[in-house]
Amino acid sequence: MTESQPMWRPSPSRIADANLTRFLQVVGQPSYEALYRWSVDEPAAFWEALRRFCGVELDTPNRTVVEGLDRMPGTVWFPGAKLNFARHLLRFRDDREALVFWNENGRQSSCTYAELHEQVARFADGLRAEGVAPGDRIAGFLPNRPEAVIAMLAASSLGAVWSSCSPDFGYEGLLDRFGQIEPKVLVTADGYPYNGKSFDSLDKVRRLCRSVDSIQRVVVAPYGPGDPDLGGLPAATLFSEFGRPGHEIPFASLPFDHPLYVLYSSGTTGKPKCIVHGAGGTLLQHLKEHVLHTDLRREDRLFYFTTCGWMMWNWLASGLATGATLVLYDGSPFHPHPAHLWDMAEREGVTVFGTSAKYIAACEKADLAPARTHDLSAVRTILSTGSPLAAESYDYVYRAIRADVQLASISGGTDIVSCFALGNPLAPVWRGEIQTRGLGMKVEVFDDEGSPLPVGHKGELVCSAPFPSMPLGFWDDPDGAKYRAAYFERFPGVWHHGDYCQLTEHGGMIVWGRSDAVLNPGGVRIGTAEIYRAVEALPEIAEACAIGQEWDNDVRIILFVKLRPPTEALDPALDSAIRLAIRAKATPRHTPAKILAVADIPRTRSGKIAEIAVRHVVHGRAVTNREALSNPESLELFRNLPEIQKP
Numbered sequence: 306m307t308e309s310q311p312m313w314r315p316s317p318s319r320i321a322d323a324n325l326t327r328f329l330q331v332v333g334q335p336s337y338e339a340l341y342r343w344s345v346d347e348p349a350a351f352w353e354a355l356r357r358f359c360g361v362e363l364d365t366p367n368r369t370v371v372e373g374l375d376r377m378p379g380t381v382w383f384p385g386a387k388l389n390f391a392r393h394l395l396r397f398r399d400d401r402e403a404l405v406f407w408n409e410n411g412r413q414s415s416c417t418y419a420e421l422h423e424q425v426a427r428f429a430d431g432l433r434a435e436g437v438a439p440g441d442r443i444a445g446f447l448p449n450r451p452e453a454v455i456a457m458l459a460a461s462s463l464g465a466v467w468s469s470c471s472p473d474f475g476y477e478g479l480l481d482r483f484g485q486i487e488p489k490v491l492v493t494a495d496g497y498p499y500n501g502k503s504f505d506s507l508d509k510v511r512r513l514c515r516s517v518d519s520i521q522r523v524v525v526a527p528y529g530p531g532d533p534d535l536g537g538l539p540a541a542t543l544f545s546e547f548g549r550p551g552h553e554i555p556f557a558s559l560p561f562d563h564p565l566y567v568l569y570s571s572g573t574t575g576k577p578k579c580i581v582h583g584a585g586g587t588l589l590q591h592l593k594e595h596v597l598h599t600d601l602r603r604e605d606r607l608f609y610f611t612t613c614g615w616m617m618w619n620w621l622a623s624g625l626a627t628g629a630t631l632v633l634y635d636g637s638p639f640h641p642h643p644a645h646l647w648d649m650a651e652r653e654g655v656t657v658f659g660t661s662a663k664y665i666a667a668c669e670k671a672d673l674a675p676a677r678t679h680d681l682s683a684v685r686t687i688l689s690t691g692s693p694l695a696a697e698s699y700d701y702v703y704r705a706i707r708a709d710v711q712l713a714s715i716s717g718g719t720d721i722v723s724c725f726a727l728g729n730p731l732a733p734v735w736r737g738e739i740q741t742r743g744l745g746m747k748v749e750v751f752d753d754e755g756s757p758l759p760v761g762h763k764g765e766l767v768c769s770a771p772f773p774s775m776p777l778g779f780w781d782d783p784d785g786a787k788y789r790a791a792y793f794e795r796f797p798g799v800w801h802h803g804d805y806c807q808l809t810e811h812g813g814m815i816v817w818g819r820s821d822a823v824l825n826p827g828g829v830r831i832g833t834a835e836i837y838r839a840v841e842a843l844p845e846i847a848e849a850c851a852i853g854q855e856w857d858n859d860v861r862i863i864l865f866v867k868l869r870p871p872t873e874a875l876d877p878a879l880d881s882a883i884r885l886a887i888r889a890k891a892t893p894r895h896t897p898a899k900i901l902a903v904a905d906i907p908r909t910r911s912g913k914i915a916e917i918a919v920r921h922v923v924h925g926r927a928v929t930n931r932e933a934l935s936n937p938e939s940l941e942l943f944r945n946l947p948e949i950q951k952p
Contacts, residue, residue, distance in 0.1 A: 311733030312703050313711060319685075323730050325597045328358055337731050337741070338812065345747040345770060348374065352382070352589065352745060352773060359592040359626075360396075361585075363388055364558040371771075377798050378778075378789065380771035382561060383585055389556040390565055390584040391425070391462035394625040398422050401603070402630045404451045407649050409498060409636035416451060418628070421458075423550065424451075428459035431548030435490055435522050439464030439557055440564065442519075444488035445613055446470055446479065446510060448497045448635040452526040452544055453613050454622055456492045461565055461584065464557040465489075468567035468579075471614035471910065472497045476509045478932030480516055482569050485579050486780055487519035492544070494526045495533035500637040503529070511537045561585035567780060568616055568719045571909045571933045578791065579780030582722050586773035590723040591623035593744060599657060599686060599713070600730040603628035609659030609688070610638055610646065615911045616719045617659070617690065638664055639671075647675040654683040661691035662714070663912045665698045666841060666848075670869060674705040686711045686728065691912045693816045695838035696737030714739045716804065716816050720792070723774045725766065725802065726814040737838075738813040746772055750808055755796045758807075763830065765820055766804040767796060775800070805832045822916040824853045826860050829894050833916060836864065836897075839890035845872040845879055850906045851897065852920040854949060863923070863949055864897035867906050875902035899949055905939035919943050 349370040367386035443460040526544035535541035565584040611617040713728025747770035817832025931937035
């Protein structure tokens with residue numbers, strides 16, 4: 306899957322001005338390719354050079370960058386060193402905007418770096434008054450508003466562990482997460498709007514507080530006008546009244562690997578795993594991705610469409626360490642009209658616009674053409690993640706959004722709170738490809754026997770050497786058995802990520818989907834993204850879900866499609882068009898045995914298609930954690946379908 310010409314090349318002036326160019330000069334490497342090889346061959350030298358280049362200050366100087374590179378897991382980065390995560394995100398204290406907040410009604414508020422510092426100091430004072438100490442958990446049940454960033458920074462300034470969920474989680478999903486980590490303080494909004502409607506949060510919070518005895522204080526941020534009803538909440542306080550103003554932030558000096566975040570796996574096949582991430586590794590990795598791979602700097606305005614329940618929120622928040630302005634958005638991206646986010650990008654002068662592959666595909670389906678309707682001249686980079694970005698979506702971006710833009714598909718996950726593959730501001734963009742593997746990340750593609758595959762061959766995404774943002778472990782997993790089983794059981798001593806992918810001749814990568822959702826008819830492995838890119842290019846199809854159904858001692862492909870209005874039925878002509886598209890863009894082996902129309906496709910809360918959950922329902926197996934889905938009711942559409950009970 307290659308094209309003769311790239312879709313975009315950086316200009317000479319952009320290359321000359323890039324942070325990455327300066328870093329190449331500092332470390333004496335002649336090219337990005339040489340830099341990548343050096344970064345994985347000499348990890349101690351690379352990560353120390355990055356630390357110095359990005360201004361990561363260690364309170365206690367370290368003599369050793371890394372110990373135990375031959376152990377995976379078990380490597381220790383910057384042993385003996387101390388730092389504070391929040392101090393680095395608050396190192397600027399001036400009148401430049403730090404946070405700008407938008408919702409469905411437009412711009413709502415903004416605050417400068419000086420004002421952010423004052424608000425974090427006040428909230429930290431409130432946490433200290435509650436007796437919050439290093440290692441205590443602070444939970445956020447919040448929309449993507451400034452209060453979430455403020456509370457996270459205050460918690461991490463004291464060495465407390467921050468963990469957040471978006472307010473659209475149901476009670477069971479909330480309990481499955483916060484019930485495991487037992488927070489001392491819960492920060493919540495009284496409700497949230499979505500798609501023009503208002504939703505209450507406090508009833509779920511009251512139930513949670515009755516079930517989780519550790520919660521000793523609830524801090525409530527009102528979303529709308531008027532004071533919320535705080536009845537039934539333990540020691541409830543309004544956000545604006547929590548803590549005293551006029552205090553400095555007593556940044557705790559903590560070990561490099563002190564716990565910073567607890568993030569959660571999607572939990573579609575069981576109770577979500579509580580993944581613990583360390584402060585130093587997260588900070589270094591995010592700075593590498595922001596400064597070198599995204600070319601972020603003080604004058605930038607960084608936006609990512611995310612909720613507080615997705616790791617991209619944590620990634621976005623780290624942008625403060627560069628001094629950039631973060632643009633936060635809460636609500637539906639298509640309300641009050643489909644181009645609302647592009648209105649925001651134009652008005653705010655967004656320079657880095659981050660979103661999901663699903664959003665880009667939805668813009669195309671809605672026939673949006675921001676290049677004609679909006680002034681997006683400030684946008685120099687578009688980031689996409691959440692699921693593989695189809696090659697046709699690359700065409701759409703360059704045709705209908707902006708021709709002169711770096712389109713950087715990025716891929717990683719909650720597991721590493723960062724990326725394995727992402728953008729390179731010095732390199733061209735090739736259709737359908739992620740530009741590069743991340744610096745310092747020894748990413749390879751393995752076959753089933755654990756041997757590296759050459760360029761162009763599909764297999765398992767692995768990382769065969771340690772990196773600083775590996776999790777510290779799982780919560781309540783004292784011997785690390787669950788952690789090792791999750792990532793190191795398939796290939797001992799090697800991180801197995803669970804993506805099905807291939808390396809490209811341009812030094813990039815293509816991800817074809819989750820390897821546990823890979824189809825295997827007749828023993829041939831097929832990534833679901835290969836089918837989706839063919840099917841979803843058809844104007845009649847809104848989205849699709851492909852699974853492997855156990856049948857006649859083999860596996861056959863079943864394809865479910867959600868039709869796009871005004872198409873009302875999957876008639877023989879459309880069925881034939883789908884099959885022809887799959888054959889033309891993939892192979893005859895990709896052609897499904899059955900194609901069925903359904904009213905909806907289940908997705909996780911981060912927008913990924915829930916193929917495994919659908920497969921379980923089709924085979925009559927239980928889906929143990931429906932709360933992990935944004936639309937769990939859609940699973941019933943796949944139960945006991947007569948069409949797939951026959952040849």
